Amino acid sequence: MASAGFFQTVPAGQDTPFMQWKRGIAMQRWKQVAIAVLLIALVWLSAWRCEVHIATFVLGVNKGLPIVEMFFPPEWGDILGMLPALGVTTVMALIATIFGMIFSLPCALAASTNIAPKPVRLVMRCFIALERGLPEIVQLLLLIAIFGLGAIPGLLALCISSIGMLAKLLADGIEEIEPHMLEAVAGTGATSSQVVRYAVIPEILPALLAQGLFRFEFNVRAGVILGALGAGGIGYIMSTAMASLDYQRACMATLLTLALTFGTERVSDFLRSRVLRGGMLK
Amino acid sequence: MTLDVPASALPSRKLKLNVLYLLGIIAIIWLMFFSMGISASSFMVDFHFVWDLMEQMFPPHVSLLWTNRSLFISLVDTLSMAFLATIVGGGIALVIAFFAATNTTPHPIVRLASRTLLVMQRNIPSLIIILVLLLAVGIGPFAAVLTLTIGSVGLFGKLFADAIEQADKGIAESVLSVGSSHMQMVRYAILPQVMPSFVANLFYAFDVNLRAAIPLGVFGGGGIGFELAFANGLLHYKDVMAYTILIVLMITGMERLSDWARRSIITQPQLNTR
Numbered sequence: 259m260a261s262a263g264f265f266q267t268v269p270a271g272q273d274t275p276f277m278q279w280k281r282g283i284a285m286q287r288w289k290q291v292a293i294a295v296l297l298i299a300l301v302w303l304s305a306w307r308c309e310v311h312i313a314t315f316v317l318g319v320n321k322g323l324p325i326v327e328m329f330f331p332p333e334w335g336d337i338l339g340m341l342p343a344l345g346v347t348t349v350m351a352l353i354a355t356i357f358g359m360i361f362s363l364p365c366a367l368a369a370s371t372n373i374a375p376k377p378v379r380l381v382m383r384c385f386i387a388l389e390r391g392l393p394e395i396v397q398l399l400l401l402i403a404i405f406g407l408g409a410i411p412g413l414l415a416l417c418i419s420s421i422g423m424l425a426k427l428l429a430d431g432i433e434e435i436e437p438h439m440l441e442a443v444a445g446t447g448a449t450s451s452q453v454v455r456y457a458v459i460p461e462i463l464p465a466l467l468a469q470g471l472f473r474f475e476f477n478v479r480a481g482v483i484l485g486a487l488g489a490g491g492i493g494y495i496m497s498t499a500m501a502s503l504d505y506q507r508a509c510m511a512t513l514l515t516l517a518l519t520f521g522t523e524r525v526s527d528f529l530r531s532r533v534l535r536g537g538m539l540k
Numbered sequence: 541m542t543l544d545v546p547a548s549a550l551p552s553r554k555l556k557l558n559v560l561y562l563l564g565i566i567a568i569i570w571l572m573f574f575s576m577g578i579s580a581s582s583f584m585v586d587f588h589f590v591w592d593l594m595e596q597m598f599p600p601h602v603s604l605l606w607t608n609r610s611l612f613i614s615l616v617d618t619l620s621m622a623f624l625a626t627i628v629g630g631g632i633a634l635v636i637a638f639f640a641a642t643n644t645t646p647h648p649i650v651r652l653a654s655r656t657l658l659v660m661q662r663n664i665p666s667l668i669i670i671l672v673l674l675l676a677v678g679i680g681p682f683a684a685v686l687t688l689t690i691g692s693v694g695l696f697g698k699l700f701a702d703a704i705e706q707a708d709k710g711i712a713e714s715v716l717s718v719g720s721s722h723m724q725m726v727r728y729a730i731l732p733q734v735m736p737s738f739v740a741n742l743f744y745a746f747d748v749n750l751r752a753a754i755p756l757g758v759f760g761g762g763g764i765g766f767e768l769a770f771a772n773g774l775l776h777y778k779d780v781m782a783y784t785i786l787i788v789l790m791i792t793g794m795e796r797l798s799d800w801a802r803r804s805i806i807t808q809p810q811l812n813t814r
Contacts, residue, residue, distance in 0.1 A: 297627070301624065305624060307620040308617065308682055308685050315686075318673070319676070321677075322673070322676030325672060325675050387792055391789075391791045393755065395758060395768075396787060399780070400780075404589075404593060409576050479666075482667055483755050486667050493667055496668060508668065512665065512668045516663050520663050
């Protein structure tokens, strides 16, 4: 069409395809300029709100370097005393991930269009949105008011937000399952629970495991922050050390946390690639 | 005397194995709970006390939403912290990602160095970064912005680098074959390919940063998290509930918005859906 139109005469009052193309390009240019202006305005506004000053930054670097120097050398003697706290953080994240994975499966089934009836689905979607919208920190503050300080509120907060995140991803995964698969299993006379067992679960199990591993990584990191706010573990040690100006102890805790997060990332990357290649489920 | 039981009536090997796995997992979970000193009874709390707390929380002081002007300012503060960190962090992450990807890096040593930098930035807990930065640049949103920026450079630098490594090699080779320089190859062959996933990941980064900005606010980064922790410290639970509702609305709304924007702007599927 385009090549034919190139040589044809164009009726008066109408543009050649070339002109149309050129105008399209110009429109796109304008759009880009508008987006750029909008972005710059937003950046300027938010920089003003956040009190960003280059001078503060330079001053901060000058002030910060001596502080960072105070962190070294780390206090190696504390390492044995900190290992149990490190274990608490790891176990907290692990239990939260396992329970999150277990509970997210029924939630995801109830939230997907092709499995659940509409009222159940709407209620479940709202529930999941609420779980996702509540930051762990808010949950933790409320749960501490109920359970008191300790690992339990941290565990529950991580667990609830894991359920929300995993259930949403899984529900999206379930909705993407081809209808033929469900029909084929249902066509053999399977009940709906058998359809779930033999058509849905094998399809989403790799995704569940992979996302669960990713979530474990995230939970370890979030667990450190929750620890500082009263859930115990290595985060609590870190924040108390910082508060008592014992920077070398804080440095030791940081190094241990670094080792932990790095290790979990490696392990979860390794396991995830195995799961996604299908090596683990066979 | 032995009983003759047909083999088909006995539990199969697979079933036995499954039961064994299940028991093993339950034992491990139980051991983990045991090691933390948590038993089932620790989840049993005095429900009368919970009920009291609920009475203190409800009804939430929703009127704060229109009487307390500073609430919206702190909400805007939180949003702008996340936004600024996303833009700046995303920009830095893109530059580092080009050094960290195998097919665009100028030199393998540069690649190793930038990968190590990304790993460091990703893994230093944000808690320690904000505690140091609060000392360095003072209490306020700026420290939180810097912390979020460092975190997003680490996380999204890795994602971008992986996306660049997955880019089509043929296009890069054909651009190089017409005599372009390394920079031109990156500009005309790689960048157009990774831009959609870059933009999609930026929206995702905004979501992540918005969620992360709230705990940082509690530690002195300002914004709505600070207001929430402040009200919680004063035991004003009705205010806490109102702030919580506001936070849920903000996060859910922003998530919807970024989902919608991602879907409408990006025609190409996102490379990394996690």
